[in-house]
Every structure is written in structure tokens, then in C-alpha cells.
Amino acid sequence: METYQIYSLASAVIFAVGLAGIFTTRLFFKKIIATKIMGGGVFLCFVSFAERDALAFADPVPHAMVITGIVVAVSAAAFALALARRIQQLTGQETFPVEEE
Amino acid sequence: MTMTNLFTIILLLAGCFFFLGGTLGLLRFPDLFSRLHALTKVDNIGLGLIAAGMAIHIGSPWAALKIFLIWLSTLLASSTACYLVAKFQLGRPSESPEVPAK
Amino acid sequence: MSLWIDSLLAVLAVFLAVRCLLAPTLPQCVFLFFAFGLTLALAWARLGAVDVAIAEAAIAAGFLGVLLIDALRDFSRSRSTGEGGDRPSRVSQGLVGAGVLVFLVVAIEAVWRVPNGGGLTALAADNLPQSGVDHPVTAVLLNYRSYDTWLEVGVVLMALLALFATGGREYFCRPVVRAVDPLLRQVILLFTPVLFLVGAFLLYLGKTEPGGAFQAAVLWGAGGILLHLGGWPVFASMAPWLRHLLLTAGFGFFLLLGFLFMAGGGALFEYPLAQAGLLILVVETLAALSIAAALTAIFAYFNGMSAESAEPFTPASS
Known part of the structure; x- marks a missing residue:
């Protein structure tokens, strides 16, 4: 078992945990956090494969992509949070409405 | 060489011990003020010991200076944060329910 | 020894992610998310990605954490995680659980067998003097x-x-x-x-x-x-x-x-x-x-x- 394999397995589990979190909560706030956890799993996967392809140093291309990805993910999360807060302020809703069948 | 290694190990172990104590205090103490006390004081000592151990391990004066500055700024930040949290708790309108009733 | 540390970090990251999503109140959720981000940063430092570790600790845990704490002012704080009375039915819960489990198996299988193309390390290293x-x-x-x-x-x-x-x-x-x-x-x-x-x-x-x-x-x-x-x-x-x-x-x-x-x-x-x-x-x-x-x-x-x-x-x- 190599070091990177531990982390790539963990990345799959973290992604699945985030996915389950998105489905099991109705709160906007927790849905956003669950999305961030999924993103963390994806980034961990990238970086663990960068370690696998290391020669003198780890593969810098995934590293650079993850750094850009982190900033983009945070920007998106900030936008999502602002939307959730506006919805809460305007309607008092913090969750998705339950649809009637 | 082995002497510095020994010092490093002792300092790191002592730092970990203090961190453990601080975390224990955070988890076990009954109210906010004693938790803050445990968290800021004990953890700062622990961090200082670990920083000293790392500085000895690296053995370069510039790196040691940087580590020392990091520790200093952490001290400053954590004591300010502690003060603010405590002050907020004291100023709360709801009669500070978390102060121990004895 | 180092394999143990890595396994421990990986297990800790997964554990914190689960705890974060199961936390009863939103502030707990936010602080566990902080801890999760910092654990990821440690994992990246272990994987030799120091730049990514700094970026994660600073932006994803630090900056986003500040925004999340600020947002807590608008969201109800003491309420347990919101499902409350209108919890989804048992059937749909089971369906979601089964779906995520199948997905997990597929994801692990996929991650395990990603072909080793060698990456772009050599190319990046060769062109470094011209960059x-x-x-x-x-x-x-x-x-x-x-x-x-x-x-x-x-x-x-x-x-x-x-x-x-x-x-x-x-x-x-x-x-x-x-x-x-x-x-x-x-x-x-x-x-x-x-x-x-x-x-x-x-x-x-x-x-x-x-x-x-x-x-x-x-x-x-x-x-x-x-x-x-x-x-x-x-x-x-x-x-x-x-x-x-x-x-x-x-x-x-x-x-x-x-x-x-x-x-x-x-x-x-x-x-x-x-x-x-x-x-x-x-x-x-x-x-x-x-x-x-x-x-x-x-x-x-x-x-x-x-x-x-x-x-x-x-x-x-x-």
C-alpha cells in the first residue's frame, strides 16, 4: 500500500459522505457545506495522483489546478451563501419547501 | 548531534503533553471561562515548547527567529481572542447562564 | 510508521466529514468543517503539496470559515439539523442510502484503477529553465x-x-x-x-x-x-x-x-x-x-x- 493510495481511497469516501450529506439535509447552509466536503474529496484525489506521478517533485499541474479550484470553489460557496441568506431574509425560509404530492 | 536530538524529543513530548492537557481542559471544564483559561494558557505553552523543539531541530538561526515570531503572533492573537470571547460572555444580557453557580 | 500517520489522517478526515454533517447545531457544523479543512491541509502537506496546503488552510478553511460564521447570524442556531418534523420517508432514505453506497463502491473502484499515465512531471521539469x-x-x-x-x-x-x-x-x-x-x-x-x-x-x-x-x-x-x-x-x-x-x-x-x-x-x-x-x-x-x-x-x-x-x-x- 502506497501513501497516495490511502489518500485516494479516502477521497472517494469523503466524496460519498458529502453526496449523502446533500441528500439527507434540507437546510441550505448544510447543503453548501456538504458540497464543499465533496469538493475536498475531489481535490484530495487530484493531489494524491500528483504524488503518484512524482519524479524529483510531485506533479505540479494537478497542484496548480487544485489551487485554482480551491479559490473558485470558495467564490462559488460565497455566492451560494449570499443567496441562501437573501432567501432567508426575504422569506424566512431556511430549507427547500416540501413538495406536495 | 544526539544531544540536540534528545533535546528536541524532550521538548516535543513536553509540548504534546501540554496540548493534551489543554484539550482535556477544553472538553472537561464546566464553564466558558475555565475552558478559555485551559485553551489559551496551556496551549500556548505547548505550542511554545513544540516551536522550541523544532527550532533546535532545524538548527538555523533565521528559521529559529521565524518560528519564534510565529509563536509570538499566535500568543498575541490567542490572548486577544480569549479577551474578546470573555468580554462578550460577561456583557451578555441573559445573566451569563454559563458562569458556575457553585 | 509514516503509513500509520497517513492512515490516521485519512481516517480523521473522513470521520470529521461525517461528524460535520451529523452535527446537531449549525455552529458545531461550521467548526467541524474548519477542522476538516485543516486536516485536509495536513494531508496535502504529507503529499508534498505545500502550496495547496497553504491555500487550503488560508482560503478554504480561513476565509470561507469567516463567511460561514458571519452567515450563522442569519440562520437559526440552536435548532437541530432541520429535518425535524418533515423528515423524508423511510423508503426514500433507504433509496438514498443504497444509491450512495453503490456510488461509493463505483468511486473506490474508479479511483483504485486510474491508469498510470506518468503525469506531466517530466514535461514541467524540462521546461522549468525557460519559465x-x-x-x-x-x-x-x-x-x-x-x-x-x-x-x-x-x-x-x-x-x-x-x-x-x-x-x-x-x-x-x-x-x-x-x-x-x-x-x-x-x-x-x-x-x-x-x-x-x-x-x-x-x-x-x-x-x-x-x-x-x-x-x-x-x-x-x-x-x-x-x-x-x-x-x-x-x-x-x-x-x-x-x-x-x-x-x-x-x-x-x-x-x-x-x-x-x-x-x-x-x-x-x-x-x-x-x-x-x-x-x-x-x-x-x-x-x-x-x-x-x-x-x-x-x-x-x-x-x-x-x-x-x-x-x-x-x-x-x-
Whole structure:
């Protein structure tokens, strides 16, 4: 078992945990956090494969992509949070409405 | 060489011990003020010991200076944060329910 | 030994993710998310990705954490996680569980068998002497794939504009009315130059070692946020033209540079060999300034948003 394999397995589990979190909560706030956890799993996967392809140093291309990805993910999360807060302020809703069948 | 290694190990172990104590205090103490006390004081000592151990391990004066500055700024930040949290708790309108009733 | 440490970190990350999503109150959820982010940063340091670790700890755990804590003021705090009475039915819960489990198996299988293509390490290493910098990650970020970085600066700017679109710009320029503790003000005054200096140091260090524009930008942005919290809304109160210039300088200079290179007969962002190092440093500085300004503005907007509800943050027990 190599070091990177531990982390790539963990990345799959973290992604699945985030996915389950998105489905099991109705709160906007927790849905956003669950999305961030999924993103963390994806980034961990990238970086663990960068370690696998290391020669003198780890593969810098995934590293650079993850750094850009982190900033983009945070920007998106900030936008999502602002939307959730506006919805809460305007309607008092913090969750998705339950649809009637 | 082995002497510095020994010092490093002792300092790191002592730092970990203090961190453990601080975390224990955070988890076990009954109210906010004693938790803050445990968290800021004990953890700062622990961090200082670990920083000293790392500085000895690296053995370069510039790196040691940087580590020392990091520790200093952490001290400053954590004591300010502690003060603010405590002050907020004291100023709360709801009669500070978390102060121990004895 | 090191395998044990890595396994422990991986298990800890998964455990924190699960606990974060199962936390009974939202503040607990946020702080466990902090811990999760810092664990990921440690994992990346273990994997040799020090740049990514700094970026994660600073932006994803630090900056986003500040936004999340600020957002807690608007969301109910003590309520257990919201499902409450209208919990989804048992059948749909089972379906979701089974679906996620199947997905997990597929994902593990996929991750386990990703073909080993060798990556781009050798290519990146071979071209390093022509890139103008000595640190491979900086070379990728600002030379080989600089359009990624360019567009990323644009994405941060877009996020700010989208925030403005969600609720009007008036939040942004709202003056700070609360009284600020004098001790806090002093400490912030002390920290501002230190943050600026450390940011500049990281920016310059990016040429040879882990560090660079994003890490510097977050430190500068943190300085701006601290000043804002200390009662000096520097960014919100500066002249509009200066604010706009700061926000767009990074994106605009990148664009200008790209056009100039193309006008000179090269490809977009094909730096001339002799000036590559200097140009990269200038681009990095401007990009860091713009990102820092955008982060400060995003925080100022968020903070103004909660001032509307005019209710100070109180922990769950009140």
C-alpha cells in the first residue's frame, strides 16, 4: 500500500459522505457545506495522483489546478451563501419547501 | 548531534503533553471561562515548547527567529481572542447562564 | 510508521466529514468543517503539496470559515439539523442510502484503477529553465497555464458582482456603526503591517519555494477584513475609481499582457524568455492585489448583510 493510495481511497469516501450529506439535509447552509466536503474529496484525489506521478517533485499541474479550484470553489460557496441568506431574509425560509404530492 | 536530538524529543513530548492537557481542559471544564483559561494558557505553552523543539531541530538561526515570531503572533492573537470571547460572555444580557453557580 | 500517520489522517478526515454533517447545531457544523479543512491541509502537506496546503488552510478553511460564521447570524442556531418534523420517508432514505453506497463502491473502484499515465512531471521539469521561475507550481500557475490563473482572477471578480446582484449594492457601502473594543483596534493596528509584510514575503518566495500570488492575496485580504472589523472600512470607503482600479488591475493587466504578446507575434501568454521572471512577478503582484481587494469586498458585503438583521451574534445557549 502506497501513501497516495490511502489518500485516494479516502477521497472517494469523503466524496460519498458529502453526496449523502446533500441528500439527507434540507437546510441550505448544510447543503453548501456538504458540497464543499465533496469538493475536498475531489481535490484530495487530484493531489494524491500528483504524488503518484512524482519524479524529483510531485506533479505540479494537478497542484496548480487544485489551487485554482480551491479559490473558485470558495467564490462559488460565497455566492451560494449570499443567496441562501437573501432567501432567508426575504422569506424566512431556511430549507427547500416540501413538495406536495 | 544526539544531544540536540534528545533535546528536541524532550521538548516535543513536553509540548504534546501540554496540548493534551489543554484539550482535556477544553472538553472537561464546566464553564466558558475555565475552558478559555485551559485553551489559551496551556496551549500556548505547548505550542511554545513544540516551536522550541523544532527550532533546535532545524538548527538555523533565521528559521529559529521565524518560528519564534510565529509563536509570538499566535500568543498575541490567542490572548486577544480569549479577551474578546470573555468580554462578550460577561456583557451578555441573559445573566451569563454559563458562569458556575457553585 | 509514516503509513500509520497517513492512515490516521485519512481516517480523521473522513470521520470529521461525517461528524460535520451529523452535527446537531449549525455552529458545531461550521467548526467541524474548519477542522476538516485543516486536516485536509495536513494531508496535502504529507503529499508534498505545500502550496495547496497553504491555500487550503488560508482560503478554504480561513476565509470561507469567516463567511460561514458571519452567515450563522442569519440562520437559526440552536435548532437541530432541520429535518425535524418533515423528515423524508423511510423508503426514500433507504433509496438514498443504497444509491450512495453503490456510488461509493463505483468511486473506490474508479479511483483504485486510474491508469498510470506518468503525469506531466517530466514535461514541467524540462521546461522549468525557460519559465522564468524556479518553483514548478508557480511555473505552471503563471506560465504554462496562465490562462487558468487569468480566468480565476476573473471568477473571483464575477463572484463579487454576483453577490452585488443578490441584494443590491447598498450593503457594501453601509458604514460600520458598532462600537469596537479599543484593545482589538490596537491589536489590529499592530497586525496590519505584519500581515502585509508576510504577504509580500510569500509573494516573492513563490519564485523559488512554495508560496505565491494566492497565498499572498489571502493574507492581504485578511488584513483588509481585520481592518474592516476594527472599524476602519478602508476598502468600502475609498474613492470609487481607486476601488474599481484595485479590483480590476489583476484581470486587466493579464489581458493587456496577453494582447501585447499576441500583437508581438507570439501566442497568448507566451512570455519572452528574458523578461519572464520580472513579468511574472508584476502579474502576480497585481493579481494578488485584485484578489485581496475582492476578498475584502466580499467580506464587507457579507458583514453589511447581517447588519440588516441588526441582531448581534449570540451562541446557541441563550
